[in-house]
């Protein structure tokens with residue numbers, strides 16, 4: 001009986017402490033191009049040592065989407081241009097190519113990823129590659145491959161090289177059986193999209209690698225992100241970006257969600273700042289590894305009303321897309337981010353009126369410039 005008690009105590013310790021703290025933890029390491037194997041974690045492979053006074057060397061995957069270029073700009077200001085490497089499988093536009101290091105990286109190519117991390121002495125990995133909710137439903141196999149198989153490559157490389165790993169999750173990681181108003185960090189998560197399923201998988205795998213192997217995994221569940229200078233990649237919340245472009249260009253907007261569909265949203269500057277803040281947060285402030293963050297919640301009708309204050313002539317019609325509507329109806333309406341606020345001081349700066357003013361100023365200024373050429 002004492003033996004059983006001791007074993008039970010050891011198992012409990014293993015489940016509670018990061019990296020087990022038991023001296024027997026193993027980090028998953030792969031032969032390049034071969035099947036996975038496991039090696040003792042104290043065998044010091046290529047592990048990069050970097051102290052808090054050094055700047056991190058950061059790789060951003062999927063960096064040419066809505067969020068990556070803005071994040072690279074913010075991180076370059078903080079850590080230096082050459083310490084931040086953007087990567088994607090697409091060809092970068094000239095301005096991005098000339099603004100700092102860019103590299104081709106397909107997250108499904110483990111060897112290529114591995115080489116990039118080693119050759120560039122990467123210490124932080126920000127994993128943005130993904131297929132979002134609406135495009136994911138249109139191509140489930142590809143979404144499964146990029147969002148799940150790709151994540152496995154990222155996790156193994158991050159664990160093997162002792163990287164700090166940030167993976168964004170989403171309001172889409174919840175489903176119709178989650179409490180929707182408001183949705184706390186810990187509750188039932190039974191999403192009905194491949195995107196949501198893959199993000200719950202990412203949250204759980206990241207946390208598992210943290211507790212099992214000591215991986216420094218950090219994750220924020222983003223709401224729908226609204227930006228003026230980058231286009232969304234095929235999500236359910238895209239309407240909240242499109243309305244601004246159409247308002248400025250044509251004065252007419254066709255909304256693909258019902259007028260009363262309430263979803264959590266955030267301006268991109270808040271989202272990118274939150275990402276930097278959690279990446280820099282001291283470990284002892286993080287009581288969890290996956291946090292909700294939020295700024296505001298609105299419906300298409302409320303957003304249109306706010307835009308009308310600046311552009312009374314805007315015409316909005318509703319032509320509902322059944323797939324997107326079904327997804328939106330299963331997602332949180334309000335997001336409870338009190339743990340992020342309490343633990344590491346998260347605070348949003350943009351609410352709905354400020355968001356609308358900022359977006360219209362940005363796009364209005366651009367279109368006025370364009371019309372003078």
Ligand SMILES: NC(=O)c1ccc[n+]([C@@H]2O[C@H](COP(=O)([O-])OP(=O)(O)OC[C@H]3O[C@@H](n4cnc5c(N)ncnc54)[C@H](O)[C@@H]3O)[C@@H](O)[C@H]2O)c1
Nearest residue numbers: 062064065066067106107128129130168170222224225233
């Ligand atoms: N934008 C939002 O509203 C939002 C909200 C919640 C979470 N997120 C998450 O934030 C991250 C970034 O979002 P985003 O809006 O910039 O996405 P996006 O769709 O705009 O960009 C994703 C990028 O991934 C790249 N990609 C696709 N397959 C790849 C592969 N095999 N290898 C490497 N790159 C590949 C694409 O080329 C694209 O540039 C995603 O993980 C997303 O789930 C975004």
Ligand SMILES: C[C@@H](O)[C@H](N)C(=O)O
Nearest residue numbers: 132133170235236237
């Ligand atoms: C919410 C988020 O994950 C993304 N914008 C989507 O709608 O799919």
